[in-house]
Amino acid sequence: MNNRGYIYILANGSMPNLIKIGKTTRSSAKRVEELSSHTGVPTRFILVYEQFFEDCSVAEDYLHTTLSKYRHEKNREFFRVSASKVVHIILKMSGRIDAFDAAEADEIFVNDSELKEIESYGNTLCKNALSYRLGLFIPQDKEKAIDLYRQAAEQGSLEGYKQLIYFADLLNIGNEPQDTINLYKEAALLGYSKAYEKLGMLYAYGDGVPKNRKKAFDYYKEGGKRGNYYCWLKMATTLFYEDTSNYSRCIKLFFKHRKIEMNKTILDDEYLFSLYCIQYIEYCLRKKLIPIKDGVQQMKLIKKSMVEYLKKELKGKQEEYFNLQDIYYKKTLQWVRENL
Numbered sequence: 001m002n003n004r005g006y007i008y009i010l011a012n013g014s015m016p017n018l019i020k021i022g023k024t025t026r027s028s029a030k031r032v033e034e035l036s037s038h039t040g041v042p043t044r045f046i047l048v049y050e051q052f053f054e055d056c057s058v059a060e061d062y063l064h065t066t067l068s069k070y071r072h073e074k075n076r077e078f079f080r081v082s083a084s085k086v087v088h089i090i091l092k093m094s095g096r097i098d099a100f101d102a103a104e105a106d107e108i109f110v111n112d113s114e115l116k117e118i119e120s121y122g123n124t125l126c127k128n129a130l131s132y133r134l135g136l137f138i139p140q141d142k143e144k145a146i147d148l149y150r151q152a153a154e155q156g157s158l159e160g161y162k163q164l165i166y167f168a169d170l171l172n173i174g175n176e177p178q179d180t181i182n183l184y185k186e187a188a189l190l191g192y193s194k195a196y197e198k199l200g201m202l203y204a205y206g207d208g209v210p211k212n213r214k215k216a217f218d219y220y221k222e223g224g225k226r227g228n229y230y231c232w233l234k235m236a237t238t239l240f241y242e243d244t245s246n247y248s249r250c251i252k253l254f255f256k257h258r259k260i261e262m263n264k265t266i267l268d269d270e271y272l273f274s275l276y277c278i279q280y281i282e283y284c285l286r287k288k289l290i291p292i293k294d295g296v297q298q299m300k301l302i303k304k305s306m307v308e309y310l311k312k313e314l315k316g317k318q319e320e321y322f323n324l325q326d327i328y329y330k331k332t333l334q335w336v337r338e339n340l
Contacts, residue, residue, distance in 0.1 A: 004097070005056030007063065007090065009049040009083050010035070014042040018078045021063055021086060023056040048083045054095040062093065084153060084186045091185065125152035126159045142167075153186070161187035165195060181208060188219075196223025197231050204238055213238070229257035233276060240279070244287060251280055255294040274305035281335055282328045296339065303340040307333065 005025035010032065012018070024031040028050040036044040053059040064071070066089060070081040079086075090096070129148035132141045146167050152160030164183055181202060187195035196219045202209050204216035216238070223231035236250035277299050284291050291299075299306065310333040317326060 003055045003057050004053065006050045006052055007056055007059050008032075008047060009086055010045040011048050011083065012041070012043055012045050015078070017080055018072060019048070019081065019083050019086065020045065020077050021060070021067070021079055022077045023060040025056060049087050049090075051090050052097045053093075054097060059093060059095055063089065087186060088182060123152070123157060123159065125149070126157060126163065129163065153183075161192055161195070165192075165198065188222075193223045193226040193228035193231075196220065196226065197228050197234060200231060200234055204234070224253065224257065227257075229254050232257065237276075237279075240283065247283070248289070251295070252292055255292060255298060258298065259294050270302055270305050271309075274302045274309055277302065278306055278309060278332055278336075281332050285328060285331050285335065299336075300340045303336060306336050306340070310336065 003025065005023055006028045007021070007023055008028040008031065010020040010022070012020075020035075022031070028047055032045050032047050035041065051059075063086070064077075067079050067081060067086065070079045072078040072080055125148045129145040129152065130136070131138055132148065133145035134140065146164070149160045149163040149167070153164055161183070165187060181199070184195045184198045184202070188199060200216045200219035200223065201207070202216075203212045203219065205211065217235060220231040220235045224235075232250045232254040236247050236254060239247040239250065277295070280295065281291060281299075283289070310329050313329050314326060314333070322330070
């Protein structure tokens, strides 16, 4: 008997702190429609996460047994536990089938309007955390802020995950590398594009995980598709010394999407951006390529930063003692002054 199907996690705004964990051999979206159509349910269910299994009945039994202490009532599929904790368990289960097409993969992410419906408590925690973080009308306490952000994330708050990732970068709050990896994966499941970039970097450099370029590129590509144009740049950086055609494709995607998708969630650091642009111009000079138009237009806005950096690198050096890098810095500086 073919028992392939989905394990799904549902949330409902009228049932705070409860999630429904069930199975279906059909589409999870159809199951959501069925459950939401019942007149006894005040508000619609929201599909938070789904995972395809070789045997969804076995998977459901395992999950329900593992989470039995969180079960709201013995004869109901409702659990008083955070969705992130359940997802963490699912990701370790055997029998998962990850061959989704793009359309199916997109369906597992909660859209912004739905997420707001189930995040009211999480958002309140984030506001309180911000007060502790900045010391607004209360003594500043970053540890308390981190704890509140963690609680918010456990409630499924995307903002909670964003802030935990921010603190993880600055303070290294994860006790083990796996803690940080799990944090990024859970944030990615909620659609946070920056988390895909972080995961890509971990696998690209083997930081806390086995080095795996394919996984790195898969995360970079997904992050790029979700609006984080720096993912295309990170892919290009990985290919800088070995693959001219794909490096050029990635750089083209970076400048193209940076122009189209400039948004508040991806903060451009002008200094860092100028370094990447200098690297790109140097690459074009070495390979005798013409820089792409979108890139040149964006570089014009940071010409001053590029010139200052190159002048600083060449300051005090006599030309007869230039190494190869210095020679290309000089050529790049000349190009910037003449073309931007």
